[in-house]
Structures are given as structure tokens and as C-alpha cells.
Amino acid sequence: MAEAVKQPLPVLVIGGSMVFLSYLITGIGLGSVYAIIALGYSMVYGIAKMLNFAHGDVIMIGAYVAFFALSRYNLPAVAAVLLAIAVCTTLGVLIERLAYKPLRQATSLSVLITAIGVSYFLQNMAQLLWSSSPKIFSSIVGNRSLTLFDGKMSIAYINILTIITCIVIMIVLTLFINNTKIGRAMRACSEDKDAAKLMGINVNKTISITFAIGSGLAAIASVLLCSTYPSVYPTLGSMPGIKAFTAAVFGGIGSIPGAFVGGLLLGIIENLSKAYISTQLSDAIVFAVLIIVLLIKPTGILGKKVNEKV
């Protein structure tokens, strides 16, 4: 008797929370992509002390490479991802060498303007080479979903793959930065470049490695992103780029866990806003939260206050 009365209520609550959980997991998936992209911004900022605004466009190039590898040359997904990583890593190092390295002694404003220039250059190059009409990317894991709780809840496989990839990247990268000789050199360069030189560290090489890692991660992000939103076009990287940059600032720029936390929170806030408030307003809400966080804690959620030596 008592059971019969109780029953409808839990089902209703479970039904509602299932929907919420679905939105949450999709948000975490989106946030994981932001986090992977944010790492590129954050690491480059931490070590080269510059905002690489062309980072989003490296994602776009990665997406085209993966698209052609998958759709034109019918390569297996793993090969397509590896090819995108190889191309993006090379591109990232080339951008640094050709555009940023000559400006090592220049003002940060000159570097910023150059980065924006590189960004437009890549977008226009893509338009010239591949036209501006979108190409349809076929997801590397298909469009299948995992169905749970008798169909009450479904999670796209790409979401699961994205979240796992992000977690693996965070763990590997953290171990790399904290425990390897190159990781130590990167942290030394981030703190004091001249002192790093006095240790015999090749600062230029270390900066190149940082760009290579960030751009390689951008390639991975591009495949995950386009497997979720299957459209490839020349300005594809702009919005995720800006969002990920926001995530990096949100979490505390220069910090790896910060990029992770910032990316996830951004993705969750964005997706829940879309679901429960308004699709049009979701970006506005995301940036409003960013502004509030920065007002309360100017260095971002996990950013540490450092006494910069001049």
C-alpha cells in the first residue's frame, strides 16, 4: 500500500534527473573539447607569455586534414588523427618560428597583432584552397549512442570518447610537465627565461616544443569537435578558439588544471544554459559568468598570484 503511493514520485524525479544528467554529460563532453584547446592557449601563454590567437585556426586546419584523410582517402580513424596531429604540430612550430620568434623582443601588442594576422592568413588560405562552403565530417565513432536505464537516457559515443581523451591528456601532460627534464625546462622558462638560459636550457627549443604540444592537442580537439558538430569550414576554429581562450582565463591562464576546470565549467554552463534558459543567450551567460569570476578572482579559478619580476 505504502509502496504504491510512493512509486510515481521517484519515477518522475528520476525522469527529470535523467534529462538533466544527459545535458550535463553533453556539457562535460563539450567542455572536454574546450579544455583540450584551452591547454594550448595556457601552455603557450605560460611559457612564451603571448596569446596565440591563431590557435583556433590550427584546429580548423586539423579538421580539414582529418576530413580529407577520412572522406577522400578513406584512411582509418587512427591514421586520420595521427596525420592531423603531424600536420598541426608542424604548422604550430612553423607559425612560431616564422611569425613569433622574430618578435621575441617586441612589445606584446605587436605580437598580439601578428597573431591575429596569422589567424586571418590561415582562414583566408583555407577559403582559397577549399572554398568557404562547409564540408560534412563523418564522426570517427559514427552517430551511435549508448542507451541506459531502458532508454531513459542516451549518451553519444563521441561524448564518452571525448571525455576519456580529455582525462587521459590531462593526466599524461601533468606527469610530463612535473616529472620529465623537458617539463622542468618548460617550467623554468615560464618562470625566468634568462635564468633558464644560465642553466644551459635552450629557450627557443623549449618554446618550439610548447607550440608543438599545443598544436598537436589542437589536432585531437579538431577531430573530436567535428565528430560532434560535423561541419568543416574556414572559420570553424574561431568560436571554439574564443571559448577555449575564455576557459583558459576562467581557470587561470598558464595553469594546466586551470584549463581543465575552466574548460569543463564552460562547457557545462553553456550546455545547461542552452537547455534550460535560452539557446541564443547561452554565450552571453557564459561570458557573464566569466566576468563575475574575474571580478571576484582576477587570476581565474586556479590561477595563482605571482610576483612578476621586472
Add this chain to the structure above:
Amino acid sequence: MLEIKDLSVSYGMIEAVKGVNITIKDGEICTLIGANGAGKTTIMHTISGLLTPKSGQIFLDGEDLLKMDSEEIVKRGVIQVPEGRRIFQKMSVYENILLGAYQRKDSYDDEFEYIYSLFPILKERTSQLAGTLSGGEQQMLAIARALMAKPKIMLLDEPSMGLAPLLVRNIFDIIKTINSTGTTIFLVEQNASMALAIANHAYVMETGRIALEGSGEELSASEKVQKLYLGG
């Protein structure tokens, strides 16, 4: 032997070092004293390859250091303990020490033992963040870090800066100990009396030029040095 010949270094229009000649013989303690802004640090940075001079030459045992970048200069055993220590604050004491051996390809267990015997306090603090050390401990760490590179010649830029007198004495004793193992020392100081007391050879620098040169004793006795740098 490190030979600096007719070295001139500028920051844009500012000529900080003007035609300086300095010779540092193997195994000696050579010191360079001079007031703030004389150009001492500029010389140190140029030797280590952080600055490119306008003209002049720097030879290490006949090899032209100006043709090398800082990485190669470190590989040659020219190791600097920079002004203000410049330890990596956000890294542990142990990591700072490891970074000192960054260019080493051989085993550096002996150096570890040596620096911990010179600075037992560092051994107690290996896992502590370097930024949390006291000023004196940070200076010890900076010297320990340099020793890990197995220096042939150690460049020390104002190691006594900002330290209490007792610690200053301590640091100068350490410098003498390091020198006694065969490491050549090039010591830049504003603390002229202490520096001259331990120096085999000394230079006095004034606004970018070498004003006086001689043995440590000669310069300690010089009237000009007494008046300008020893407060006598």
C-alpha cells in the same frame, strides 16, 4: 683563462660598458668592484651570452665565446650565479638543483654529495618550494645549483647583496672553499672590503670603464679605493 678584450656593450643609446679589458687566470679569484650602475652586471650577462656586445672579444682558453649561445657557454663550464639569485621560486629546492645539472650528460652524484656537504640545510629542504627559503638559503641554493654544472669558472654577481653580515661572511668562506677545489672565480661585488680581501686580482669599475687594476692587497691599500669604496 678568460680574456675580455676591449668590450663595449650598449642598451640602445646607453653605453653601459666602454672598452673594458679583463683577464681572469685559471684557479684564481678575480674580483670586479664598482658602484651601482657601473656596468658590472652588463659584463656578466655578456660573458654568459645573454647580451650581445657592440664590439670586443671574449675568449675562454682561446675559444671565442661571442660566437656561442648561452647553452654552449654553459657546456664549456662558464657558470653564472646571477644578481638577485634568480632561483626558480615555484619549483622545489631539489628541482632547482637538478636544473643546475641540465647540461650534464655524465653522472652527477658526486656533485650532489658535495653541495649537500657544503650546504646541509638544503638537504633538509629538498622538497620545499624554493620561493619559501630565506634570502641566505636562496643564495646557497643559487650557488649549489651552479656547482651542479661542474663549473670551470664560476661567475658570481653580488652574492652578498641583501644578506646579514654573518651570512655574508659565510658566503665568502664558501666561495673560498669552492676556489680551493680548483674552480676559477670571477666575483662581482659592491662589498669591496670583503671582495678585495679574498681576491688574487681585482678591477675597479666606474661608469662603464676600468678605473683601477691590481692585486687584492694593492687595491685595498690604494688611497682612491679606500676613499671611494672602503669608506676610509
